[in-house]
Amino acid sequence: MTSDLISDLAQLRFDNRFVEALPADPDDSNSRRQVYGACYSRVKPTPVKAPQLVAYAREVAELLDLAPEACETDTFTQVFTGNRLLPGMDPHANCYGGHQFGHWAGQLGDGRAINLGQVLNRRGEHWTLQLKGAGPTPYSRSADGLAVLRSSVREFLCSEAMHHLGVPTTRALSLTLTGEQVVRDMFYDGNPQPEPGAVVCRVAQSFTRFGSFEIYAARGEHELLKRFTDYTLRADFPHLGEPGKAAYLAMFEDVCRSTAQMIAHWMRVGFVHGVMNTDNLSILGQTIDYGPYGWLEDFDPNWTPNTTDAQGRRYRYGNQPQIALWNLAQLGNALYPLIDEVEPLQAALDSYREEYQTCRQRDTAAKLGLTQLQNDDLWVEELHKVLQLTETDMTIFYRLLADFDPRLDTDTDERSDAELIEPLQPAYYQPLKPDQQKRTAQWLRDYRERLQRDRILHGTDDSTRRARMNATNPKYVLRNYLAQQAIDRAEQGDFTEIHNLLELLRHPYDEQPGKEDYFAKRPEWARHKAGCSMLSCSS
Ligand code: AMP
Ligand code: MG
Numbered sequence: 001m002t003s004d005l006i007s008d009l010a011q012l013r014f015d016n017r018f019v020e021a022l023p024a025d026p027d028d029s030n031s032r033r034q035v036y037g038a039c040y041s042r043v044k045p046t047p048v049k050a051p052q053l054v055a056y057a058r059e060v061a062e063l064l065d066l067a068p069e070a071c072e073t074d075t076f077t078q079v080f081t082g083n084r085l086l087p088g089m090d091p092h093a094n095c096y097g098g099h100q101f102g103h104w105a106g107q108l109g110d111g112r113a114i115n116l117g118q119v120l121n122r123r124g125e126h127w128t129l130q131l132k133g134a135g136p137t138p139y140s141r142s143a144d145g146l147a148v149l150r151s152s153v154r155e156f157l158c159s160e161a162m163h164h165l166g167v168p169t170t171r172a173l174s175l176t177l178t179g180e181q182v183v184r185d186m187f188y189d190g191n192p193q194p195e196p197g198a199v200v201c202r203v204a205q206s207f208t209r210f211g212s213f214e215i216y217a218a219r220g221e222h223e224l225l226k227r228f229t230d231y232t233l234r235a236d237f238p239h240l241g242e243p244g245k246a247a248y249l250a251m252f253e254d255v256c257r258s259t260a261q262m263i264a265h266w267m268r269v270g271f272v273h274g275v276m277n278t279d280n281l282s283i284l285g286q287t288i289d290y291g292p293y294g295w296l297e298d299f300d301p302n303w304t305p306n307t308t309d310a311q312g313r314r315y316r317y318g319n320q321p322q323i324a325l326w327n328l329a330q331l332g333n334a335l336y337p338l339i340d341e342v343e344p345l346q347a348a349l350d351s352y353r354e355e356y357q358t359c360r361q362r363d364t365a366a367k368l369g370l371t372q373l374q375n376d377d378l379w380v381e382e383l384h385k386v387l388q389l390t391e392t393d394m395t396i397f398y399r400l401l402a403d404f405d406p407r408l409d410t411d412t413d414e415r416s417d418a419e420l421i422e423p424l425q426p427a428y429y430q431p432l433k434p435d436q437q438k439r440t441a442q443w444l445r446d447y448r449e450r451l452q453r454d455r456i457l458h459g460t461d462d463s464t465r466r467a468r469m470n471a472t473n474p475k476y477v478l479r480n481y482l483a484q485q486a487i488d489r490a491e492q493g494d495f496t497e498i499h500n501l502l503e504l505l506r507h508p509y510d511e512q513p514g515k516e517d518y519f520a521k522r523p524e525w526a527r528h529k530a531g532c533s534m535l536s537c538s539s
Helices: 017-021 058-063 074-079 149-165 210-218 222-236 245-269 317-339 343-367 377-386 394-401 417-427 434-458 462-470 480-491 496-504
Strands: 040-042 052-056 092-094 097-100 103-107 113-120 126-132 171-184 193-204
Touching: 017 040, 017 113, 017 222, 052 058, 052 074, 052 496, 058 149, 058 171, 097 210, 103 210, 149 171, 149 193, 149 480, 149 496, 210 222, 210 317, 222 245, 222 317, 245 317, 245 343, 317 343, 343 462, 377 434, 394 417, 394 462, 417 434, 434 462, 480 496
Parallel strands: none
Antiparallel strands: 040 092, 052 171, 092 113, 097 103, 113 126, 126 193, 171 193
């Protein structure tokens, strides 16, 4: 099977079309600066003392045609911590800007990401290899260009978990330790501590962000904006035809739709990105830049994992669909100089709403095991209220709802409220009060009726319903405290929990006998523990 895969890294083929097609910053020093008239700056990763491989993702290696043996060599560890370059690599950091928390922030850029090059695999796909945490670049501003183990474990595991959940995302090839210490003030309380330094090699077909377009528009560099957009069209949207106004608009609509699909997936699985700035949104509609993200445990639309966002809660779970639209409007503004007409841009933005609605309706139906929603808005709204009556674990609730016995063959259901709710008990953080129990049971009675209607209209039997639900409601997600436990052990030099989670999350929809401990509510000790509930941007 693996014999035709590459086992010698030197055989990886690079086709660095990004750097070849686009203008480079003529300054090749590594001083922090504003970079004008260029899309990237050439920069070398900073060598590190004692690189050590923590984990790699074999599926990502396979995208690059790499055999597992290639990932277990010293060369692999050296290359993916930035100590050595392979023939054909052309390392560089990209220039981009962005709106942060609703405000234009000017030039940001790859401050701690270095693109090594673009692998051309045997299927003809280009995959960019990008080290995160391999040292400063011209875009590092006041920071060090480094990353610590805890945030790198979180990025590595979550990228892969999201992929296996069916959520579009950048990928992660490897997680390595640098053997060096990095100082971070994790709580921003004037108490900086040394932490182990780490590097993740991220992999994507493109790392272009909304902010990549915004920077040229904001600076009035319209020629460069056009050149960059033309490159993006040809490289990342080849199906949209030759550059021109129609193709620019088609590209924008494509981004609107793929972003809508991504957000619907986030809402389906309970993912909260935490920092949806325009520099953190990919034009491919992929989840990118895993920072202070989190997973909803208790179903609370107002929850945000990001301590920096605790006041305004701009990036809270329930606000993500709105924010994506706001970000798309900024991208539309950036593309305006190429299009020079408002209406078609507005129409493309409308396609975001339409696509989001379609995806959300389809997912909501599937989450409940229904063929489709039909005048169910109020009833679905009531479910969302029921989920907020008391702290209710979203993942466990939906997964257990599949086990609810609707007794489709009986006309009258004599079960008491308590009996109806019994199978859902493990989803509740506190016992239900009588009025909460009553309202939940009423919703379940309505659910039973709704399922009977689905059987009459569409012939849905109960095993079909359950299969549908279990294919869309994951059993295992990267709960915040699970990631933290893996981090705590990794900081002691024990990587087994990282490997356990990587394996578990390869099959998030499957029943995995013996793994039930991972299908459990957040324990009480994790409620306020750093890393388990709220996270700072310090990483
Ligand atoms: P983020 O909020 O993580 O997306 O980062 C915003 C900007 O800050 C991007 O330009 C990052 O590359 C940059 N940045 C974040 N952390 C660091 C760091 N440790 N060193 C240098 N630049 C950083
Ligand atoms: Mg970012």
